[in-house]
Amino acid sequence: MVRLKYLVISFLVLSLLASTYMLMVYPKKSLSNNPSSIYFQIPEGATVKFIVKQLQANGIIHSYEIPLFYGYIRSKGLQRKIQAGEYVFPLNITPAQLLQKWVKGDVIIHSFTITEGMTFAQMLRAMQFHPAIKKTLWGQSEEQIMKSLGENIFIAEGLFFPDTYHFKANTTDKTLLLRARKIMSIKLMDAWQNRDLNIAIKTPYEALILASIVEKETGRDEEREKISGVFQRRLQKNMRLQADPTIVYGLKEAYNGKITKAHLQSSDNPYNTYRHAGLPPSPIALPGLRSIEAVLHPDKSEALYFVAKGDGTHIFSNTLSEHNQAVALYLQRMSNHESLQR
Amino acid sequence: MVRLKYLVISFLVLSLLASTYMLMVYPKKSLSNNPSSIYFQIPEGATVKFIVKQLQANGIIHSYEIPLFYGYIRSKGLQRKIQAGEYVFPLNITPAQLLQKWVKGDVIIHSFTITEGMTFAQMLRAMQFHPAIKKTLWGQSEEQIMKSLGENIFIAEGLFFPDTYHFKANTTDKTLLLRARKIMSIKLMDAWQNRDLNIAIKTPYEALILASIVEKETGRDEEREKISGVFQRRLQKNMRLQADPTIVYGLKEAYNGKITKAHLQSSDNPYNTYRHAGLPPSPIALPGLRSIEAVLHPDKSEALYFVAKGDGTHIFSNTLSEHNQAVALYLQRMSNHESLQR
Incomplete structure (x- = not known):
């Protein structure tokens, strides 16, 4: 009976040490000494298990860290708060910092500039070549595009405000066009009031x-x-x-x-x-x-x-x-x- | 004559103030209060003038900052030390920190994972869909690809080591294949020695x-x-x-x-x-x-x-x-x- 008691105590002490490590020490240790910035994408609807496995598959954490990282996220109860998107972080980040970044949704912002004097066709072409813009209007006629934007004027020329637009990856061309269209309406109306x-x-x-x-x-x-x-x-x-x-x-x-x-x-x-x-x-x-x-x-x-x-x-x-x-x-x-x- | 003297003194004092601002104050001021991370690409062979104008076109700096940022880079004599590539930085970075990042070449690292058990054809397809890999072998036959890699064995299957490969954007598929081929040779030979x-x-x-x-x-x-x-x-x-x-x-x-x-x-x-x-x-x-x-x-x-x-x-x-x-x-x-x- 004495030996069983010791066994139970040893087990409890070991469990305590293991969870202390997982919850207190591991989250504050840098993943590596490498300060390079790595690109890491969290797809829409990814599970925490998938995300942590991807970290390992991308060479960001070691296999033995999978349960530690996974356990830490679950212990924090943040598994449903992680936001999809494109992240860039230094390889010497700590798990706690990385998780915070994911929960804040601190994703990369891309930009697309519509230059004054561009034609609508030129803008559309530039948009189609932008790697972070999701193409949903590709191959559509000007009239079809204007219909998808909910317009009843079918000549698109001149209606989109030249500016730099910032957006997260996978924003659709339609979303950006709607923004540029709305800003043109507002700017034009403001200017018109004071003519x-x-x-x-x-x-x-x-x-x-x-x-x-x-x-x-x-x-x-x-x-x-x-x-x-x-x-x-x-x-x-x-x-x-x-x-x-x-x-x-x-x-x-x-x-x-x-x-x-x-x-x-x-x-x-x-x-x-x-x-x-x-x-x-x-x-x-x-x-x-x-x-x-x-x-x-x-x-x-x-x-x-x-x-x-x-x-x-x-x-x-x-x-x-x-x-x-x-x-x-x-x-x-x-x-x-x-x-x-x- | 007295008035000319004052004019000269005023001019000197103003110049001194302006250059002090450009060299001492501006480089240490955050570009904005926004902590979001923005994606910014410096193309191969870009001039400093082009880079600074692009910063403005991407909404990262204001037009009036163009001469300040440009003058600061030139005063540091670092215009030829800036490295091309993909950068991600917080919008509240200072010009001094940003310039340091560019000179260090602290660009984003991408990863590509060849999974064990993939076939050569599957790996090639995954490579062709990776947005950061530059495609130079697209549409070539297995034999042509092996020739471009300088091989005299024309069956590619099995010769590339499954691993996660890290690389900067625009690395060619050929470069990655050469790395995977070389690592397979080394690993196979090492293992063979100890069989x-x-x-x-x-x-x-x-x-x-x-x-x-x-x-x-x-x-x-x-x-x-x-x-x-x-x-x-x-x-x-x-x-x-x-x-x-x-x-x-x-x-x-x-x-x-x-x-x-x-x-x-x-x-x-x-x-x-x-x-x-x-x-x-x-x-x-x-x-x-x-x-x-x-x-x-x-x-x-x-x-x-x-x-x-x-x-x-x-x-x-x-x-x-x-x-x-x-x-x-x-x-x-x-x-x-x-x-x-x-």
């Missing part, structure tokens, strides 16, 4: 169309209001907009880098603002907020013309004869430039 | 073949030496191996989950160890080290037969009549099991 009176633009959608043209005409913030002013005075005087970027947009794949005389004369291109009066049928790109603001607050000059100086800026003219001189100067510069290059 | 005498296996390649069969016959470490022993005594007695997994391997896509009588009788299948004497022409899977060791240290019993008990373990028999009884028992169990399931 100047007496502008040539009658609706927020018209503002978006003209803003997209301004966006494509200049990359210089200091010129946006001037260019917006030129186009709005033209609209008010019933002059054609004569904006080259609209022709390019209407040509789509047929555009090969040069606008020809035939392009300028074609009425088939609904975006040819040399032949058709007023604004084109839709935006021609995703306009940024600065172009939208420029359209809602055009400059107060009398300029009706502008021509590129070749350095990214433009010369503005009030009359055609002034403008023709400016164009002549530009052509001269171009030929000088070309002769220098030869 | 038991009087085993039925004559060459390291034969050991690999038999190890792959052992690997497919059992997942239990305690059975590997016994199964290895059965097959080696059969080889020594010129008995056929009669190993089902070899037939399955030889059938390839034709295998639909059942081995039929026709399969057992077919001599067309070179892997049919019921019809062909000796070892099959190549390994049938990627064998783990424990199976290789079991082949080089078989058990010393007299068993010549084994049959699955249905729970992952086997019954071993020395004689055919013993074996037949074991099989009868197994069949009975199976039918009980099936009737219970109905």
Whole structure:
């Protein structure tokens, strides 16, 4: 009977030591001395058993640590609180720190930038190539995509706000499009509320169309209001907009880098603002907020013309004869430039 | 003259303040209060200017921080020391810490696990689906792949060591295969040096073949030496191996989950160890080290037969009549099991 007593005591002492180790010592010991950051993914719906086995399969813990790590998580009662996603952590993290990271859902954030002046098609392509975005709209037409977004306007161009969007891996293209669409609505409406009176633009959608043209005409913030002013005075005087970027947009794949005389004369291109009066049928790109603001607050000059100086800026003219001189100067510069290059 | 003097002094004081801020204050200020981890990639050959602009484009720093961050990196003279790769860092990191991370090349490590018992084809497929592995062998035949690895043996099966491989993103499939091949050679040779005498296996390649069969016959470490022993005594007695997994391997896509009588009788299948004497022409899977060791240290019993008990373990028999009884028992169990399931 004495020996049984000792056996029971030894057993109790050993159990106590083992659980003390599992609950107190192991959780605070670094998994290794290696400070490198490892990538580890927890799939949606994974069990704790699966997660801990994956840790071992990825060489993050040893096989003998499986019961220790598993037991620790269960003892904490956190098995249902672990969040799926992509984690990156140093290999010398402790089990306690790692578990905390999983429960906090401290997953990697990815980013996707829609640049001002991109077209909807270009944005969609960039999205399809982003490895962290889940593709659900791949191969769908513009109309189908707009329907899946719950829109009843089927031209997507111009409706998504250029910005950097942050998201967790496996966010769908649809979710991101919905966010960009919503932000554009809000930003456009905010800007519209504070618009100047007496502008040539009658609706927020018209503002978006003209803003997209301004966006494509200049990359210089200091010129946006001037260019917006030129186009709005033209609209008010019933002059054609004569904006080259609209022709390019209407040509789509047929555009090969040069606008020809035939392009300028074609009425088939609904975006040819040399032949058709007023604004084109839709935006021609995703306009940024600065172009939208420029359209809602055009400059107060009398300029009706502008021509590129070749350095990214433009010369503005009030009359055609002034403008023709400016164009002549530009052509001269171009030929000088070309002769220098030869 | 007095005013010019003050102007010069003011200018000097302001410059001093600006550079003090850039070099002393800014580098130690957190980029933001957000502790989330963001994913940021530095492409091969990127300039510092590009990197800092990307930080801004990804919403990690503000536009006004571009010259500060850029100036800080240049002042440290570290512009050529920044390493390309995938980084993950908390958004509340300081510029100094971030730069240190880039210079140390503290990039994310990915892992790829080759599981024991996988076939070469299965491993290749898993590799092709791993997002961090750069695919250079996609669509190549087994022979072409072996040639690109510089091998003169054109059967790839069994030659790659099952293990977890760690690597940086964009490591090629070829690099990983070369590592797995090299490790298999080393491990096999090490094990071969210490093999038991009087085993039925004559060459390291034969050991690999038999190890792959052992690997497919059992997942239990305690059975590997016994199964290895059965097959080696059969080889020594010129008995056929009669190993089902070899037939399955030889059938390839034709295998639909059942081995039929026709399969057992077919001599067309070179892997049919019921019809062909000796070892099959190549390994049938990627064998783990424990199976290789079991082949080089078989058990010393007299068993010549084994049959699955249905729970992952086997019954071993020395004689055919013993074996037949074991099989009868197994069949009975199976039918009980099936009737219970109905």
